[in-house]
Every structure is written in structure tokens, then in C-alpha cells.
Amino acid sequence: MSAPDAGTAESLYEHAGGHEGLHRAVEAWYPTVLADPLLAPLFGEGRPSHVGHLTAFFAEVFGGPRTYTDELGGFPAVLEAHRGLRIREDQRQRFVELFIHAADRTGLPDDRRFRDALHAYLEFGTEVAVQNSHASADDQLHPCQEVPRWDW
Structure with a gap:
């Protein structure tokens, strides 16, 4: 799949194949984190x-429907899921690595613009998760307080 022209309005969500494309990647990635000795303690x-x-x-982040916010608890659910996990840097890096491998295996677009955007979001999102996982008080949380909307 080629990268969209700069003048198109195609979202990352659409470029990734919509819900189905992202679901394939997440579905392939999830068992790898459960089986990974470094990440298994975080996921149980x-x-x-x-x-x-x-x-x-991921669909919402990449410009798809707001289902996560409207039906699944939004960013407060993300905060709660990470609270107290005390995610380490090596775990953060492994999370990103395994997601990129899943993207490769499941046919997410491999054009440079998409992969740069995917990697940039994964870096940002995991850094937010790390900070929030170490916060002992609300004033220590990352300032991002809603599901981010990522773009090209």
C-alpha cells in the first residue's frame, strides 16, 4: 500500500485498513506480550x-470512531489500567518492538510515512503509560488526559 498524497484527507485509521487492519495487528500482538517474560508480569x-x-x-487514536471514549471509559480507563504497574524502560521498549513485529506480520502498511507515524505514536503512548504507572498522586500524571488523536 502506498502512502497517501499530502493533499488527501485519509486518516491513519483508514490507511491501516480501518478496524479490521488494526484488529489483526492487536490480535497478533497480544499473545506475544502474554508470553514474553519481560511483559507478562504487566499483563498477567x-x-x-x-x-x-x-x-x-488504537482506532480512536488513529482517527477512527470514538468508541473507546464513548463506550469503554476513555482516558480515565487507560489511567486506571496503568496505575501502580511501575513500567520499566526495558518493558516499554519491548512493548513497542513486539507491536512493530505484529504490524509486520499482519500486513499493516509499511510505507515510511505510516510507519513513522505508528512508531512515533507508540513511543509517545508508552512514555505516557510509563509516567502514569509511576504516579503516586494525580499531579504526577502525564498532562495528556484524553485519548490522543494522532495524525500524519
């Missing part, structure tokens, strides 16, 4: 709803 045994929730989250 997993939750059946996690793939759907993460798909909705």
Missing part, C-alpha cells in the same frame, strides 16, 4: 476483552 493472564478494547483505543 490477560483478559478476553483486551484485544477489542485495545483495537478500539
Whole structure:
């Protein structure tokens, strides 16, 4: 798949193949974090709803429907999920690495613009998660307080 022209209004969500494209990537990625010795302590045994929730989250971030905010708790749910996890830098990096591998395996677009945007969001999102996972008070939380909307 080629990158959109600068003048198009195609969102990252559309370019990724919409809900189906993102779901494929999240569905391939999730078992890898559950099985990874570095990340398994953060995810435990997993939750059946996690793939759907993460798909909705990524869809919203990349310009798709606001399902995560409107139906699944929005950013407060993200904060709650990360509270107290005390995510380390090596875990953050491994999360990103495994997601990129899942993107490769499931056919997410591999054009440079999309991959740069995907990687930039993963770096940002995991840095937010790390900061929030170490916060012992609300004033220590990352200032991002709603699901971000990422663009090219």
C-alpha cells in the first residue's frame, strides 16, 4: 500500500485498513506480550476483552470512531489500567518492538510515512503509560488526559 498524497484527507485509521487492519495487528500482538517474560508480569493472564478494547483505543487514536471514549471509559480507563504497574524502560521498549513485529506480520502498511507515524505514536503512548504507572498522586500524571488523536 502506498502512502497517501499530502493533499488527501485519509486518516491513519483508514490507511491501516480501518478496524479490521488494526484488529489483526492487536490480535497478533497480544499473545506475544502474554508470553514474553519481560511483559507478562504487566499483563498477567490477560483478559478476553483486551484485544477489542485495545483495537478500539488504537482506532480512536488513529482517527477512527470514538468508541473507546464513548463506550469503554476513555482516558480515565487507560489511567486506571496503568496505575501502580511501575513500567520499566526495558518493558516499554519491548512493548513497542513486539507491536512493530505484529504490524509486520499482519500486513499493516509499511510505507515510511505510516510507519513513522505508528512508531512515533507508540513511543509517545508508552512514555505516557510509563509516567502514569509511576504516579503516586494525580499531579504526577502525564498532562495528556484524553485519548490522543494522532495524525500524519
